[in-house]
Amino acid sequence: MKQPTRLNHPPQVDVPADNRALVAPIYQSVKFTFDSVEESQRQSRGERPGFQYSRVSNPTLRQLELTLAELQGREACLVTASGIAAVHLALLALCKQGDHVVFFAEMYQPTRYLVRRLLARYGVRSTMLSIEDTAAVERVLGQTPTRLVVFETPSNPMLKVADLEGLTAAARKHGALTVLDNTFAGFHNFGQFDVDVFVHSLTKYASGHGDVMGGAVIASKAIIDGMRADFVVSGATLDPHAAFLIQRGLKTYSLRYERQCRNALAIARFLAGCEQVARVHYPGLESHPRHALVRQQMHDFGTIVTLELRGDREAARKFSDALQLFSISASLGSTESLVQPGELMRPRDMSDQERAWANVSDATVRLSIGIEDEADLIADLQQALTLT
Numbered sequence: 030m031k032q033p034t035r036l037n038h039p040p041q042v043d044v045p046a047d048n049r050a051l052v053a054p055i056y057q058s059v060k061f062t063f064d065s066v067e068e069s070q071r072q073s074r075g076e077r078p079g080f081q082y083s084r085v086s087n088p089t090l091r092q093l094e095l096t097l098a099e100l101q102g103r104e105a106c107l108v109t110a111s112g113i114a115a116v117h118l119a120l121l122a123l124c125k126q127g128d129h130v131v132f133f134a135e136m137y138q139p140t141r142y143l144v145r146r147l148l149a150r151y152g153v154r155s156t157m158l159s160i161e162d163t164a165a166v167e168r169v170l171g172q173t174p175t176r177l178v179v180f181e182t183p184s185n186p187m188l189k190v191a192d193l194e195g196l197t198a199a200a201r202k203h204g205a206l207t208v209l210d211n212t213f214a215g216f217h218n219f220g221q222f223d224v225d226v227f228v229h230s231l232t233k234y235a236s237g238h239g240d241v242m243g244g245a246v247i248a249s250k251a252i253i254d255g256m257r258a259d260f261v262v263s264g265a266t267l268d269p270h271a272a273f274l275i276q277r278g279l280k281t282y283s284l285r286y287e288r289q290c291r292n293a294l295a296i297a298r299f300l301a302g303c304e305q306v307a308r309v310h311y312p313g314l315e316s317h318p319r320h321a322l323v324r325q326q327m328h329d330f331g332t333i334v335t336l337e338l339r340g341d342r343e344a345a346r347k348f349s350d351a352l353q354l355f356s357i358s359a360s361l362g363s364t365e366s367l368v369q370p371g372e373l374m375r376p377r378d379m380s381d382q383e384r385a386w387a388n389v390s391d392a393t394v395r396l397s398i399g400i401e402d403e404a405d406l407i408a409d410l411q412q413a414l415t416l417t
């Protein structure tokens with residue numbers, strides 16, 4: 030073999046079946062080959078296992094899909110290149126022209142855009158409600174045949190809480206599928222509820238280190254199989270290296286999430302006692318309007334704490350600028366703590382009524398709590414509050 034040929038046909042290294050790598054290797058290969066055309070055809074027809082092309086499937090992605098499906102307590106999963114790609118895939122694959130979707134003012138803005146603007150262009154109608162208003166959901170589902178109820182809980186950034194039992198029962202009664210973006214509460218929450226489809230941004234708690242993007246749709250095998258053809262032509266495939274990083278991040282998911290929740294509860298309690306703070310929104314505080322419900326339906330209270338300062342936009346700015354350990358940044362779920370003042374989070378795509386439901390003011394500040402030392406974080410908040 031001449032050099033140019035060898036360079037394109039490198040020697041193969043076979044690993045014996047009883048000599049496995051403890052950490053699964055990254056299959057950084059777009060293409061997979063079989064020894065014969067017949068075997069390749071059999072794989073295409075689903076008559077044997079295997080892989081052909083990484084946009085369709087890849088062993089590294091497959092491992093992550095199996096892990097996530099089990100974590101969320103469902104049969105199957107498709108991983109995508111970002112969280113919003115997962116939302117996009119779920120909504121587009123599950124809706125057709127003429128369908129009606131119920132969604133909520135408190136949702137992630139790009140998801141609202143997807144429902145209200147993008148799906149609307151393809152003839153999907155929608156109704157936006159407030160997440161705590163289960164009676165309104167019942168009413169709308171009773172009046173209008175509905176394909177999907179798409180929701181999040183706790184909501185971002187005001188941490189409003191959906192009644193999972195009420196919402197899923199109403200959807201089931203009226204023949205609608207439920208899609209829960211469970212990025213905030215995490216894989217270990219809500220698997221016991223009658224939710225049809227979970228979506229997650231893996232960019233947040235799953236990867237956990239703020240250095241990789243990804244998303245997942247998790248559901249029954251029947252639902253995921255029904256989405257597969259649409260997924261393959263969406264082009265939103267996760268890169269195997271990103272999948273590897275997410276799989277690695279997941280090793281510490283439980284430890285990180287637990288620590289972040291513990292820090293968050295301590296910080297919420299501290300802030301609730303500060304004179305500069307008008308109100309603290311945290312599902313773990315007894316003052317939260319749905320604290321009792323949260324205790325029933327969640328294993329923990331989440332890692333986001335939102336506060337209302339006694340003051341205006343200037344106070345929220347000064348506070349955010351003065352924090353040393355909390356970086357001013359969007360996103361959440363990584364190991365480091367972050368801060369977002371209200372002026373960076375105000376919804377612009379809403380009517381007055383919808384904005385009132387979303388309820389973000391200039392004096393609102395969202396804290397995404399990391400895994401740092403609790404006392405250091407509280408000391409930092411204390412020094413920043415004195416400047417407001």
Ligand SMILES: Cc1ncc(COP(=O)(O)O)c(C=O)c1O
Pocket residue numbers: 111112113114116137181185210212213229230231232233242243244360361
């Ligand atoms: C609740 C929720 N869903 C989806 C997304 C989108 O995820 P990604 O940024 O990975 O596309 C985000 C991102 O902030 C989010 O907070």
